[in-house]
Amino acid sequence: MELELLPLNLKSDLKRPFIFAGPCSAESEEQVMTTARQLKAKGCHNFRAGVWKPRTKPGGFEGQGEKALPWLKRVKEETGMLVSTEVATPEHVEACLKYGVDVLWVGARTAANPFSVQSLADSLKGVDIPIFVKNPVNPDLELWIGALERLNSVGVKRLGVIHRGFSSYEKSIYRNMPMWQIPIELHRRIPNLPIICDPSHMGGCRELIGPLCQQAMDLGFDGLMVEAHCDPDKAWSDAKQQVTPDALDLILSMLVIRDEHTTTEGLHQLRTQIDSLDDELMALLSKRLRICREIGQYKKEHNLTVLQSSRYSEILTKRGEQGERCGLSAESVAHIFEEIHQESVRQQLKIINEE
Numbered sequence: 426m427e428l429e430l431l432p433l434n435l436k437s438d439l440k441r442p443f444i445f446a447g448p449c450s451a452e453s454e455e456q457v458m459t460t461a462r463q464l465k466a467k468g469c470h471n472f473r474a475g476v477w478k479p480r481t482k483p484g485g486f487e488g489q490g491e492k493a494l495p496w497l498k499r500v501k502e503e504t505g506m507l508v509s510t511e512v513a514t515p516e517h518v519e520a521c522l523k524y525g526v527d528v529l530w531v532g533a534r535t536a537a538n539p540f541s542v543q544s545l546a547d548s549l550k551g552v553d554i555p556i557f558v559k560n561p562v563n564p565d566l567e568l569w570i571g572a573l574e575r576l577n578s579v580g581v582k583r584l585g586v587i588h589r590g591f592s593s594y595e596k597s598i599y600r601n602m603p604m605w606q607i608p609i610e611l612h613r614r615i616p617n618l619p620i621i622c623d624p625s626h627m628g629g630c631r632e633l634i635g636p637l638c639q640q641a642m643d644l645g646f647d648g649l650m651v652e653a654h655c656d657p658d659k660a661w662s663d664a665k666q667q668v669t670p671d672a673l674d675l676i677l678s679m680l681v682i683r684d685e686h687t688t689t690e691g692l693h694q695l696r697t698q699i700d701s702l703d704d705e706l707m708a709l710l711s712k713r714l715r716i717c718r719e720i721g722q723y724k725k726e727h728n729l730t731v732l733q734s735s736r737y738s739e740i741l742t743k744r745g746e747q748g749e750r751c752g753l754s755a756e757s758v759a760h761i762f763e764e765i766h767q768e769s770v771r772q773q774l775k776i777i778n779e780e
Contacts, residue, residue: 426574430617431582433555435528436470436507441677443621443648445509445528446670447473448655449663450486451493457500460655463670465504471528472497472506473650477517478662479534486661494524501525509557513541515548522552530557533589533626536572537561546575555583559623564591566607570614585619586611587650588641590627600629600666603637605644612645625652625666634668635676642680651676710765714772721773731773737766 437443446464451457451474461472474497478488497508509528512518513535521529535541536558549556556576561568573584588608590601608620624637638649654660657667668676724731741759748758 426578428573428577428584428615428618429582430577430584433583433585433619435555437648438468438470441468442642442646442680442682443471443619444469444677445471445473445621445648445650446653446673448475448660449625449652449667450475450478450488450661451496451510452486452489452661454496454499456655457493457496458503460653460670461500461504461506463655464653464673465506467670467674469670470506471509472500472504473509473652475662476510476521477513479513479532480662491520494520494526497526498524501527512545515544518545518548518552522554528555528557530587531559531572533559533562537563537565537568539568539571539575542572542575546579546581549576549581550579552581553583554581555585556581557585557587557621559587559589560591560607562592564602564604564607566610569607569611573615573618585621585647587621587623588627588646589623598633599627601627603627603640605640608646609644619647621648621650622646623650625650625663628666630665631657631668631672634666635679638676639680642682645683713765714769717769718772718776721776724773725777731770731777740766 435443446469448456448460457474464472474493476488476493476497477490478486480487494510497510500506501508507527508525509530510521510526511532512521512529513532518529531542531545535545558569558572558576561572569586573586576584586608588603590599590603591607593602595602611618612620622637622641624634624641628634628637634651638651641649651673652663652667653670653673654664654667655669657664657669660667721731723729740762744762745755745759749755
C-alpha cells in the first residue's frame with residue numbers, strides 16, 4: 426500500500442533541526458509552564474509532554490491524565506508553541522481534540538498492537554491533525570509500516586514517525602538499541618515520510634543524548650524529540666534521560682547539520698569506486714553460491730545433512746577474527762556471514778529436495 430501523505434505544517438527553525446521538546450511527564454501546572462517558558466526562550470517551537478504514561482509495571486506515576494490537558498492549552502496560548510502528547514485509546518484522542526492539542530503521537534507499546542492502532546485510527550477518521558508513530562518495541566518494520574497504513578487508510582495524511590530504538594535482552598549502553606538499519610530501510614521504502622529521532626528513550630541517560638542527536642543528523646533524520654525538564658533530577662518519571670532547557674540548547678548549538686543533496690565531484694568519484702567494488706562483490710558472491718550448490722549436490726549424493734554446525738561455527742569465528750584484523754566489527758562480519766550462510770542453506774535444501 427502506498428501512503429498518501431501531506432506536509433505536517435509544523436513550526437521549525439531554519440537554523441536548527443526540527444525539535445519537539447518538553448518533559449517526559451506533565452507533573453504539575455507549575456512544572457509544565459516553567460519548562461515551557463524556558464524552552465520558548467531558547468527558540469523552541471514545539472512542546473511535548475506525556476499526559477498518560479504507560480509504565481512497564483503498575484505502582485509508578487502514570488501521568489495526570491485529562492487533568493493535565495488544560496496546562497498544555499495554557500502553554501499554547503501563552504507561548505505560541507504547538508503542543509503534543511501521546512495517545513493510546515480513542516478516549517485519549519477525544520480529550521486531546523477537546524483541548525486543542527496540535528500534534529499526537531502513538532507510543533511504542535501501542536504501535537506493537539494492531540488492534541489498538543486500529544481503534545485509534547477509527548477515532549481519527551475525518552480529523553486533520555499531524556500524527557507521529559513511534560517504532561514498535563520489537564524490531565519489526567512491517568508492523569511499523571502497518572500502523573502507518575491503518576492510520577492512512579482512514580484519511581490521516583499528515584504522518585511522521587519517531588525512532589526511539591528497540592528493546593533487547595542484550596546488554597548495551599543504550600536503553601533501547603538504535604538498530605539504525607530499520608529506519609533507514611523505512612526511509613528507502615517511503616522516502617517522503619518525515620522521520621525524527623528520540624535520543625532520550627534510545628539512550629536512557631542524558632550523557633548519550635548529544636551523540637545520538639548527532640548520529641541522527643548524520644543519517645539525514647528530519648528532526649528530534651528530546652525530553653527536557655526544568656529540574657530533571659526531581660522528575661517523577663525517567664529522570665536520568667531528561668536534560669534542562671539550557672543543556673538542550675547547548676546540545677543543539679553543537680550539532681553539525683549536513684547537506685543531504687549536494688554531491689561534489691570528489692564524492693561522485695568515490696561513489697563510482699564503491700559501485701565498482703560492489704559489482705566485484707556480487708560476482709564473488711555468485712561464485713561462492715555456485716560452489717555451495719555443488720556442495721549441496723555432493724551432500725545429496727552421499728546422504729549428508731545440509732546443516733553442519735561445526736563448519737558453520739568455524740566460518741563465523743574465523744571470519745569474525747579476520748574482520749577485526751581488518752578494522753571491522755566482529756559482530757557485523759558475523760551478521761553478514763549469517764545472511765550468506767542462510768542463503769547457502771536455502772539453495773542446498775532446494776537441491777536436496779529436488780526429485
